[in-house]
Amino acid sequence: MNTSHATNEVIKPLGMNFRDAMWRKFITYLPYLWLLLFFLAPFIIVLKISFATPIVAQPPFTELFDLDSDTSQWWLASWENYQFLTEDNLYWVSYFKSIKVAFISTIICLLIGYPMAYGIARATPIKRNILLMLVILPFWTSFLLRVYAWMGLLGKNGIINSALMHIGIVDSPLQLLYTDMAVYLGIVYTYIPFMILPLYANLEKMDTSLHDAAADLGARPWQVFINITLPLSIPGILAGSLLVFIPAIGEYVIPALLGGLDSLMIGRTLYDEFFVNRDWPLASAVATILLLILVIPIMLFQRSQRDKPQS
Amino acid sequence: MNKSSRFVFSSLCFGFAFLYVPILVLVVYSFNQSAITSVWGGFSLRWYFALFNNEQIIDAALLSLRIAAVSATFATILGTMAGLALAQMGRYRGRLLFTGLIAAPLVMPEVITGLSLLLMFVSLQELVGWPMSRGASTITIAHITFSMAYVAVIVQSRLSSMDQSLQEAAMDLGGRPMQVAFDITFPLIAPSMLSGWLLAFTLSLDDLVIASFTSGAGASTLPMIIFSKIKLGVTPDINALATIIIGIVGLGITIASWIMLRQNKNKENG
Numbered sequence: 001m002n003t004s005h006a007t008n009e010v011i012k013p014l015g016m017n018f019r020d021a022m023w024r025k026f027i028t029y030l031p032y033l034w035l036l037l038f039f040l041a042p043f044i045i046v047l048k049i050s051f052a053t054p055i056v057a058q059p060p061f062t063e064l065f066d067l068d069s070d071t072s073q074w075w076l077a078s079w080e081n082y083q084f085l086t087e088d089n090l091y092w093v094s095y096f097k098s099i100k101v102a103f104i105s106t107i108i109c110l111l112i113g114y115p116m117a118y119g120i121a122r123a124t125p126i127k128r129n130i131l132l133m134l135v136i137l138p139f140w141t142s143f144l145l146r147v148y149a150w151m152g153l154l155g156k157n158g159i160i161n162s163a164l165m166h167i168g169i170v171d172s173p174l175q176l177l178y179t180d181m182a183v184y185l186g187i188v189y190t191y192i193p194f195m196i197l198p199l200y201a202n203l204e205k206m207d208t209s210l211h212d213a214a215a216d217l218g219a220r221p222w223q224v225f226i227n228i229t230l231p232l233s234i235p236g237i238l239a240g241s242l243l244v245f246i247p248a249i250g251e252y253v254i255p256a257l258l259g260g261l262d263s264l265m266i267g268r269t270l271y272d273e274f275f276v277n278r279d280w281p282l283a284s285a286v287a288t289i290l291l292l293i294l295v296i297p298i299m300l301f302q303r304s305q306r307d308k309p310q311s
Numbered sequence: 312m313n314k315s316s317r318f319v320f321s322s323l324c325f326g327f328a329f330l331y332v333p334i335l336v337l338v339v340y341s342f343n344q345s346a347i348t349s350v351w352g353g354f355s356l357r358w359y360f361a362l363f364n365n366e367q368i369i370d371a372a373l374l375s376l377r378i379a380a381v382s383a384t385f386a387t388i389l390g391t392m393a394g395l396a397l398a399q400m401g402r403y404r405g406r407l408l409f410t411g412l413i414a415a416p417l418v419m420p421e422v423i424t425g426l427s428l429l430l431m432f433v434s435l436q437e438l439v440g441w442p443m444s445r446g447a448s449t450i451t452i453a454h455i456t457f458s459m460a461y462v463a464v465i466v467q468s469r470l471s472s473m474d475q476s477l478q479e480a481a482m483d484l485g486g487r488p489m490q491v492a493f494d495i496t497f498p499l500i501a502p503s504m505l506s507g508w509l510l511a512f513t514l515s516l517d518d519l520v521i522a523s524f525t526s527g528a529g530a531s532t533l534p535m536i537i538f539s540k541i542k543l544g545v546t547p548d549i550n551a552l553a554t555i556i557i558g559i560v561g562l563g564i565t566i567a568s569w570i571m572l573r574q575n576k577n578k579e580n581g
Contacts, residue, residue, distance in 0.1 A: 115318065
């Protein structure tokens with residue numbers, strides 16, 4: 001971690017003239033403005049529209065400041081969408097289920113990913129590069145098609161069911177696809193590289209002299225692991241877990257393709273509210289609550305990004 | 312092998328089997344003559360022919376490639392600038408917010424990004440009359456926004472890990488910042504910019520949710536077509552499509568690592 005002092009160092013010319021200052025401003029503020037306009041401002045609009053009322057029009061919601069001809073009111077914002085969210089059980093169930101699925105998937109990713117990251121970090125340099133490439137490779141192929149691959153495996157006529165029936169373990173095909181188990185499988189499968197990579201980066205940089213010292217002093221391998229490796233790898237565990245947990249909560253594609261009709265995850269509820277019911281204000285309210293749930297994890301993630309030692 | 316390394320070895324084997332077996336099965340069954348997934352009807356290329364005769368898929372693929380190329384290029388330009396701003400511009404007003412704006416798109420659930428961008432486009436249209444309609448251009452803007460964050464992270468980590476002495480020397484010799492950036496910094500970080508471009512290209516080509524939100528009635532990207540087909544179940548021509556994509560990616564990665572290996576060897580020899 002002592003190499004990070006170079007990060008914020010300003011490389012400055014001997015004297016700054018007007019053109020240099022303009023260049024500096026241009027480099028800094030153009031991407032900044034882009035993100036303010038297309039990433040931050042949109043959230044404010046979501047917040048605004050979550051207080052609007054749906055109407056049949058284009059766009060399908062009311063303005064917040066408008067003259068209502070019936071009641072002659074100017075201020076048309078309402079809490080109705082949020083009230084509706086708290087009263088309808090569907091949304092509670094969706095939020096809770098999303099958090100549960102994301103949490104359990106994160107734990108499974110960690111349990112599978114940690115030994116893999118450990119093995120890669122302790123391999124010889126040539127093997128290490130090959131293994132690392134094998135982890136990254138699926139990341140470059142289509143996410144959608146990797147989820148789809150599981151539909152072929154898990155379906156009623158799928159490979160797993162035909163194999164099971166061929167061996168004679170089951171007589172009729174099992175319901176594997178369109179279940180919660182399939183959703184867990186899909187999330188773990190597609191997100192596990194996000195767990196392995198930060199863990200690997202952490203474990204690879206770890207100074208092994210502490211391990212040697214502990215072993216010399218008579219610690220058993222598992223004691224070295226519990227007392228030294230594991231505590232030192234907590235930043236990697238945290239970064240990897242957040243990279244899985246946060247996007248998994250809002251996941252739409254996996255529950256839509258692999259989950260059953262009752263697999264109500266909030267991403268899917270939001271998507272349907274928007275595209276099927278065309279209730280934009282309610283979808284905005286759902287998104288606002290989801291963002292509130294994610295504020296703390298996202299801030300934790302941002303801190304883990306900022307504090308990470310530069311590789 | 313002792314007990315703990317045996318455990319690590321078997322979890323590596325299990326993990327990689329888990330990652331690769333589904334993809335391999337998909338590839339094998341794309342050559343299946345039979346239309347039913349579990350029945351092997353002999354080797355055939357019929358699904359590949361079916362794919363190339365499907366105009367809807369070809370059109371969508373061309374649209375996706377166009378969006379991906381344009382958005383990756385802009386994302387690389389903006390992301391490189393952002394990386395420079397984060398790594399070398401020191402303190403300036405709003406730096407903390409800026410780092411947040413770079414980190415958040417990496418983890419933000421797609422449904423939120425998609426919905427918020429769509430509502431932004433709708434409000435902009437009401438306010439200033441632009442964008443006139445939603446389609447390829449709005450999808451491109453959305454893709455630039457989330458992929459520039461990835462490019463920025465790649466470029467920033469390269470900039471902060473590399474030797475600054477060349478840039479400092481150029482400054483000491485009187486080079487102006489813009490000159491130094493174009494003559495020294497950009498050539499030095501070119502490989503990171505290239506991998507940033509490739510990542511942005513792949514992310515754009517792969518995106519379903521954000522494109523669905525920000526697209527209009529006319530424009531359907533390849534993932535949108537694929538999704539509407541596979542929602543109803545397994546279709547063999549999508550297996551063929553997946554195999555082609557996997558083949559291209561595999562080839563690309565092999566060539567890239569071969570070039571990198573050769574460069575490393577040259578460095579060692581020279």
